[in-house]
Amino acid sequence: MSPIATHSTDGDASHGKELRKEPHVPAKTSSAETEKLAINTIRCLSADLCQQYKGGHPGTVMGAAAIATALWKYSMRYNPANPDWVNRDRFVLSAGHACLLQYILLHLSGYSTWTLDQIKQYHAPTMDGIAAGHPEIEFPGVELTTGLLGQGIANAVGLAIANKNVAATYNKDGYPIIDNKVWCFTGDGCLQEGIGQEAISMAGHWGLDNMILVYDNNSVTVDGKIDICFTDDTSAKLRSMGWHVLEVDDGSNDLSAIVEAFEQAKAFTGKPVFINIKTVIGIGSANQGSGKVHGAALGEDDVARVKTALGFDPKEKFVVPEKVYEYFSETKTRGAKDEDDWNDLYKRYEQAYPEESADLNRRLAGQLAEGWESNLPPKESLPSDPKATRQTSGIMLRSIIPEDKSFLVGSADLCESTFVNWNGMVEFQNPKSGYGDYSGRQVRYGIREHAMVGVANGVAAWHKGAIVPIMSSYFIFWLYAAPSLRMAALMKLRFIAIATHDSIGVGEDGPTHQPVAFPLFLRALPNFNYVRPADAEEVAGAWILALKDDDRPSLFSLTRQPVPLLSGTDRNKVQFGAYIVHGDEKETPDITLVATGSEVSRAIDTAKILKDYKVRVVSMPHMGRFDQQSVEYRRSTIPSNKSLVVAIEPYCSFGWAKYAHAGAHMTGFGHSAPYSTLFEHFGFGPQNLASKITAWAETRKGSNGWDLPGVGEFEELLLSKGH
Amino acid sequence: MSPIATHSTDGDASHGKELRKEPHVPAKTSSAETEKLAINTIRCLSADLCQQYKGGHPGTVMGAAAIATALWKYSMRYNPANPDWVNRDRFVLSAGHACLLQYILLHLSGYSTWTLDQIKQYHAPTMDGIAAGHPEIEFPGVELTTGLLGQGIANAVGLAIANKNVAATYNKDGYPIIDNKVWCFTGDGCLQEGIGQEAISMAGHWGLDNMILVYDNNSVTVDGKIDICFTDDTSAKLRSMGWHVLEVDDGSNDLSAIVEAFEQAKAFTGKPVFINIKTVIGIGSANQGSGKVHGAALGEDDVARVKTALGFDPKEKFVVPEKVYEYFSETKTRGAKDEDDWNDLYKRYEQAYPEESADLNRRLAGQLAEGWESNLPPKESLPSDPKATRQTSGIMLRSIIPEDKSFLVGSADLCESTFVNWNGMVEFQNPKSGYGDYSGRQVRYGIREHAMVGVANGVAAWHKGAIVPIMSSYFIFWLYAAPSLRMAALMKLRFIAIATHDSIGVGEDGPTHQPVAFPLFLRALPNFNYVRPADAEEVAGAWILALKDDDRPSLFSLTRQPVPLLSGTDRNKVQFGAYIVHGDEKETPDITLVATGSEVSRAIDTAKILKDYKVRVVSMPHMGRFDQQSVEYRRSTIPSNKSLVVAIEPYCSFGWAKYAHAGAHMTGFGHSAPYSTLFEHFGFGPQNLASKITAWAETRKGSNGWDLPGVGEFEELLLSKGH
Structure with a gap:
């Protein structure tokens, strides 16, 4: 490895000197040449994969290939044979559009599902691929579906607090059952998004030293150079939010510096660690360092040029030299050993702490506490x-x-x-x-x-x-x-x-x-x-x-x-989505009032005023569940083919015409006043509801029972006077 | 005024020394005693107003009374007689729950609409008050409706870029037509929200030196001390985002220091200015400095105690001493003069720059360029x-x-x-x-x-x-x-x-x-x-x-x-929300397909396959506009009482049962694949649509024409196979 080119940019780097014992601290295992070959293989693969379907995001993958190599080859703890091992390090690709980076490394590090053939389905016209345009939670080695910018940073903070909480609850002296790290890979986008900033502020506040945020600082975004829209001093900003900050100057090439920074980050205690790594997007491409390589394939000529420059044959595609597989092969043995060691530890923990481990085992099996x-x-x-x-x-x-x-x-x-x-x-x-x-x-x-x-x-x-x-x-x-x-x-x-x-x-x-x-x-x-x-x-x-x-x-x-607590409500019927809470269950009503939440009691009060009709009141706490019930149940609960149906809910009526012939709803925004004033003003007083319903029902009287309104005739019974 | 207790906390304070000529730089006009009386009047008023209806947010108003006094009495440029004067300073209360602060100051500084009687309607059971729970844009002196935390900071940045853009477009040497400031008052909440942080980053990037963000740093939030959830170094954070930062230590009392900071901020150029002002929430109350005074009235006893301590008669309510009105009275004359001076300037500008002023006048009249x-x-x-x-x-x-x-x-x-x-x-x-x-x-x-x-x-x-x-x-x-x-x-x-x-x-x-x-x-x-x-x-x-x-x-x-460009589309009919794009307009169709956007052409292709039926296709670009049309227009466009109606849209069907008997929709999330693959997979291929519609139509054949489905019988024709 080359001399350390990593520098901490704040005053508290000394904390980091207390290295924790990590079973998987990387040692130099390969020549610089092999390392370079591995990195270049990732670059050429991503160029080929995007070129194949003339789309995708090659630039970040190429620029951050060394970062990814450092993560999977050296710094992360995981077992490719068991992506669900509970004490694995978690990796979240917040910059989800750079999914190929993750897919390629999952392949190289030995996740059996992630074959090269699978990865080659990226952007293919197939419905059963796993190499989706953004990583998806269903597939091994992917912790969460990201892709919407900023979400991944928050997700990673969630994984980190979960680890902290479970560790603090169950770990015992000599039994560090949970002591893993959460790695999050971010670009500029996630750092600009509000959710990213909120989550960063939280992590700093909580001092989540099990979280490492890896910033692929390539200074380029879709529209061009990042400084057209973003000129924050990001390192200073993260420090102001309670993070320890490390910086790496040449993150596209200097693997040793990256690994050193990662090891420092793992050892650092008391704060989450932000690693600001400068990279060159699309490095090696004709358009490197520009927005052109962000979200488009490089083009045949440029792909060939890149491959030639990196020592690959431009005529061959999707090439992974055997040496590269060898280079990554230790990840499997190391991972298996890490998990084996942990399994041993856990067995001893179960013996030493039968109560705690039973509780944890229940939870890991997805069970809530009985009763x-x-x-x-x-x-x-x-x-x-x-x-x-x-x-x-x-x-x-x-x-x-x-x-x-x-x-x-x-x-x-x-x-x-x-x-x-x-x-x-x-x-x-x-x-x-x-x-x-x-x-x-x-x-x-x-x-x-x-x-x-x-x-x-x-x-x-x-x-x-x-x-x-x-x-x-x-x-x-x-x-x-x-x-x-x-x-x-x-x-x-x-x-x-x-x-x-x-x-x-x-x-x-x-x-x-x-x-x-x-x-x-x-x-x-x-x-x-x-x-x-x-x-x-x-x-x-x-x-x-x-x-x-x-x-x-x-x-x-x-x-x-x-x-009020209503006599007709039933906790066991909530699961049906809607059910009768007032009125005869057998007899067909003249009018059915369907209401939700606080308006169910208003509907019952209204029903009591409508003495000239047989009125049923249905509570509908969950519309979607009602849709899943049988036709018979739905028809017998809301007999819209026999009775007039009126929905009552102080929201807009959108969606209600599916169930009701008319509705008492808001037709605009609300107003600032005490709630009782508002319900009266907007027409939700039972007396007003009853008179509006009566007047409307009169218009639907046919020669032989109701002239039931059809589709397209939904009536708004209230005209809101809101904003 | 007392000695300056304001300090800049970054290295570029020297920029601020170049004071610009401001027609309204405040001079000391009143005794410290009168100033104190004014501030205490605001505090007692807010305590009384919240107590009257046993609700509201007294704490911030009491804690920030001196800040508000500095703004309206000394530092802001406005004319109470004309809240619409285009070159007024803009004030945005991002912490909208502290609305009483703004209402009271609008009253004291002479906005005629804001009578004391109006303000006393705060939280009253009336629908025609103007003292809403959060400031609302309809009322004089309120620039925008805020209240949802963080929005106001972004709104203020918008006002600031509007000013900058109009100024850069129309101002000429010697004619600073637009040279006003935007003041935004924020608490902790808005600074934590993602939108607030995004907006702050933008303002710093753009160097909006016409924006001043006034931070009421009272260290308290609803749930208690702010440091239970928020420990950012806010001043450092704002500096990292390109802001000039000033700090005031005793913002609940030291009016001179606040005014001095405001004047420094107005004079500063090149960056937006953040003023971090420490205050004590609910100062003077028994629970000052705690979350208890944030969102609840103080209680009768405490209100009395506060009033006594501040030299007011605890038995009298809503008291504004004449001296306080006098103290604020100059705001009216100063404001009128400011606007008069500006009107003179603008008249001369109109003569010197007839073309530019005509363009600006057109815009100020709300007109787009002709043609x-x-x-x-x-x-x-x-x-x-x-x-x-x-x-x-x-x-x-x-x-x-x-x-x-x-x-x-x-x-x-x-x-x-x-x-x-x-x-x-x-x-x-x-x-x-x-x-x-x-x-x-x-x-x-x-x-x-x-x-x-x-x-x-x-x-x-x-x-x-x-x-x-x-x-x-x-x-x-x-x-x-x-x-x-x-x-x-x-x-x-x-x-x-x-x-x-x-x-x-x-x-x-x-x-x-x-x-x-x-x-x-x-x-x-x-x-x-x-x-x-x-x-x-x-x-x-x-x-x-x-x-x-x-x-x-x-x-x-x-x-x-x-x-494709469709033969039946018509730009002039978009305003009707929906209209016929395919099929005979006069003859009643057997089947009506209603589609939107890219699915209109799919619907037409489907119609062409459905040769056994008379099929009409309706494009519905705007559902809400369609609802506003006459019954006749709606019935004649979508004859759901005579023809089967099928909606086609690759969104969930929610809302469509109002118009259609059945629909081809998504019933789950999408998938990663090329769009043509997806449309086929999810069933939106015209061939599949035609066969699904045919099969369903068969089931609706009655003895005498269609057995039209009624309300409650909406049918999903596609079963999505998505996530």
């Missing part, structure tokens, strides 16, 4: 006076969270008013802070909703089923986190999002804080549980539904204002 | 070969943007592939950068989508109608900006968002980049134009619709992949 469902208070012991559903959700949380370490709870600075706190809770904090320690399970996410969910995705993906993240904020602020909510649905990760202060019930805070359309997005989103419970009993049902649904994130839409 | 609509290429000169709608949108942009300075265009690092560039464009840049200058109209927003839209909202609000922001990014990244898109709709601001790469047509980038549900949110959002044009002709229609709609933001959903 959680029966720990929820039964309906008869729920508060009989009106309570906000945010409050009754707190009752459920407190009946299951404190005893089961599977739950990592947190809030975006609204812990108390979202009722996610409990007696005796310990905060997840840097032990030096004085506020808690890493075994704590109340996470102070700060006013960073987007990163909160990005982090939770990392937590949920740490070892699927082992940790259930619970997060909380006011409803409208979940819109800040929408991209990460969507990613959770796409990745099939389970979490519970506690979204309090829903609808215009927010009241005085006004239209900015009153969601009227955002909840509809969550209904439209595939693989996402949007649940709006009517009362405490349905809140219990929401918790049951969410915790039994391993493959899906859930968001509970909860009220700020009190709602 | 823009006829400058759009007519249908016969549009490209006849298939082109992506992102590309044909570029044709429209280039036919109207270059000549009209009303347009401030920009991109989140995707200028070329979203086709928002043009020949001869100048970048909006810090002149020192070498890349452009402030008169430039191509804004490099960087990879900061959320702040891009927050900034655009500020641009659009600078002087309504004078600037039309155009922004661009890939479709899915607009989800990052969703909170700001929503705020634009709420504020009735006009902009155009160019969202390219819509639907699964994105192709290889995979499911992370393929929106399947997000577009539906934009349809559900009130006061928002979501337009998905079918071809180049409808793209022209989208531009016309958006530019004629002064009170609404628009987003164009555009393809990455080529689509």
Whole structure:
């Protein structure tokens, strides 16, 4: 290895001198020539792969080939034969468009799924490839699906806090069961994104010294030189957010300097480490160092030129010299040994700490602590006076969270008013802070909703089923986190999002804080549980539904204002999406009112006023679940072919015409006033609802029963007077 | 005034010594005693106002009363008699929950609308108050509706670039028509939010020395001490992002130091200025300095205690001593003189520069340059070969943007592939950068989508109608900006968002980049134009619709992949939301296919295969506009009471049951593969569509024509095989 060209750029580098014992500290095993050959092989492969389909992102792969070599060959701890080994280092490619970098290294380091043939399917017209345009969680060696810029940094912070939390909970003297590192590879894009900055600020605050953020600083972006839009002093910025910073000057070539920096980073304690590595994007290409090599193939001529310059035959494609496979081959033996050693350690741990290991084993098997469902208070012991559903959700949380370490709870600075706190809770904090320690399970996410969910995705993906993240904020602020909510649905990760202060019930805070359309997005989103419970009993049902649904994130839409406990609600029916809560179940009603959340009780009050009709009220806490029921169930619950159906919900009506002939909805934004004033003003008072429904029903009287409106005739019964 | 207690904490304070001539540099006009009385009046008023309705946010108002006094009494330039004076300083309360601070100062400084009686309506059960829970744009003296944390910082950056751009375009030697400042008041929340950090990074990059960010650093948040979640060195962080930093130690009391810092900030050139002012939240209250005074009234006893301590009678409420009105009274005369002087200057400018002033006057009157609509290429000169709608949108942009300075265009690092560039464009840049200058109209927003839209909202609000922001990014990244898109709709601001790469047509980038549900949110959002044009002709229609709609933001959903120019499309019919593009207009069809965007041509191809039926195809570029048409128009366009109606769109079906009996939609997320592979795989090939529709239609044949499905019977014709 060449002399060290790594330098720490802050005053606290001395911390790093206390090297921890790492079983896999790299030794010089290969000649400089072989190293160069390996790096050049990665470059030529990426040039070939992009050229093959005339698309993709070759530049970053070429520029960062040495970084990738350092990671997989020297610095990361993993076993290619078992990508699920729980104490493996985690690698997150936040710059997901550079996926080939990861795919090629997964191949070279011996992950059997990642054959060269598979990688050659990158951008191919096939539906069953694994070399997707951005890394996807389903495939071995990929921790999370990234690709949307900035998400990966937050995901990595999530993996890091998961490691810290599990380690602090289960590790014992002499038994470092969990002591792995989280590596995150980022480009400029992720560092500019708000979510990236939020997550970086969190990691610094928590002092996550198990996280290493590797910055491929190539100074180039899609539109050209990065300084056309971004002139932050990134190293200084990271230091100001509590990170230790290392810099490498020639990251496209100086493998030794990179490895040295990685080893320093691994040994450093007390802060997360940011490694600012200067590279040349598309190095070797005619357009190296420019935006032209970012998101397009190089072109036949340039690919040939690159290969010739790097000593490869321009006529041959997808070449991996045997020497390169040999160079990487030790990763397999080293990885197997690392895992074997760990297995031995774990066996001894199980003997020494049977209780702790049993608990951990339960969690690693994806099980919640037994009895959680029966720990929820039964309906008869729920508060009989009106309570906000945010409050009754707190009752459920407190009946299951404190005893089961599977739950990592947190809030975006609204812990108390979202009722996610409990007696005796310990905060997840840097032990030096004085506020808690890493075994704590109340996470102070700060006013960073987007990163909160990005982090939770990392937590949920740490070892699927082992940790259930619970997060909380006011409803409208979940819109800040929408991209990460969507990613959770796409990745099939389970979490519970506690979204309090829903609808215009927010009241005085006004239209900015009153969601009227955002909840509809969550209904439209595939693989996402949007649940709006009517009362405490349905809140219990929401918790049951969410915790039994391993493959899906859930968001509970909860009220700020009190709602009564309704006699007709049933926690066990929430799973059907909709069910009858008022009126005769057998007899066909004249009018069916379908409502959700706080409006179910309004609908029942309205039904009681509509004395001239047989009125049924259906609570619909989960639209998507209702769609999954049999036709018979749907028809018998909401008989839209026999009765008039009116939906009542203080959101916009979008989506409701599927179930109802008419609706009482918002037709614009809300207003700043106390909630009771608002519900009256916008027409949701039962007296007004009853008279609007009566007037409309009169117009639908036919000669022989109702003249039921058809598709295309949905009627808005309320004309909002909002913004 | 007391000795200066302000200190610059970076090396470039010397720049600040070159004071510019400001007509309103404050002079000491009052005794320290009167100043204290004014500050204490604000504190007592806020305590009373919150106590009256037992809610609200008294703490920040009390802690920052001296800051507010410094702003309105000394440092800001404005004329209370004319809140719309174009060269006024702009003030943005990013910490919108502290609205009382602004309301009280608007009252004290003489804005006639802001009577004490109006302010007493804060949190009152009334629908016609102006003292909303967060400041709202409709009311005098409020520049934008803030309240969602972080938005205000981005809005302020928008106001600042608007000022810079207009100044660089129209100011002449000796005629500083626009030379005002933008003041933004922030707490900890906005600084933690990603959008705040993105906007700060932009402002530093652009060197916006007309922007002053006033940080009310009270170290307290809802959940308690800020250091439970946030330990950034904020001053160092802002410096790393190109800001000049000033610090004030005792910001709750030391009015002189605050004013001195404000004057230094106004005089500083080359960078935006961040003023880190330490304050004590809820100062004087029993719970001062704690989270308890953040979002709750103090309680009767404490209010009385505070008033007594501050020398007020605890029995009297809402007291403003005459001396305090006197103290603020000069703001009116000074403001009137400032505007008079400016009016004189502007009259002379009109004489000296008739052309420039005419152009500016046109814009200030909210007019676009004449002839823009006829400058759009007519249908016969549009490209006849298939082109992506992102590309044909570029044709429209280039036919109207270059000549009209009303347009401030920009991109989140995707200028070329979203086709928002043009020949001869100048970048909006810090002149020192070498890349452009402030008169430039191509804004490099960087990879900061959320702040891009927050900034655009500020641009659009600078002087309504004078600037039309155009922004661009890939479709899915607009989800990052969703909170700001929503705020634009709420504020009735006009902009155009160019969202390219819509639907699964994105192709290889995979499911992370393929929106399947997000577009539906934009349809559900009130006061928002979501337009998905079918071809180049409808793209022209989208531009016309958006530019004629002064009170609404628009987003164009555009393809990455080529689509043919269709014979039936008509730019003038886009405004109706939906219209017939294929099939007989008079005769009732057997089957009506309703499609949007790139699927309109697929629908026509499908119709041609369905030879056994009379098939009509309807293009529906704008669902919301269609809903606004007459019943007759809607019925005659989509005869869902006579023909089977099938919707075709590669998004989830949510919302479509309102118009159609069945739909060909996505039922899950997309996949990584070339777009043509994906459309076939997910069932959107015309052959497959035709056979699915035929098979379904067979099941709906009744004895006497169609057995039309009713409400509740919507059928999904495609079963997606996605994630």
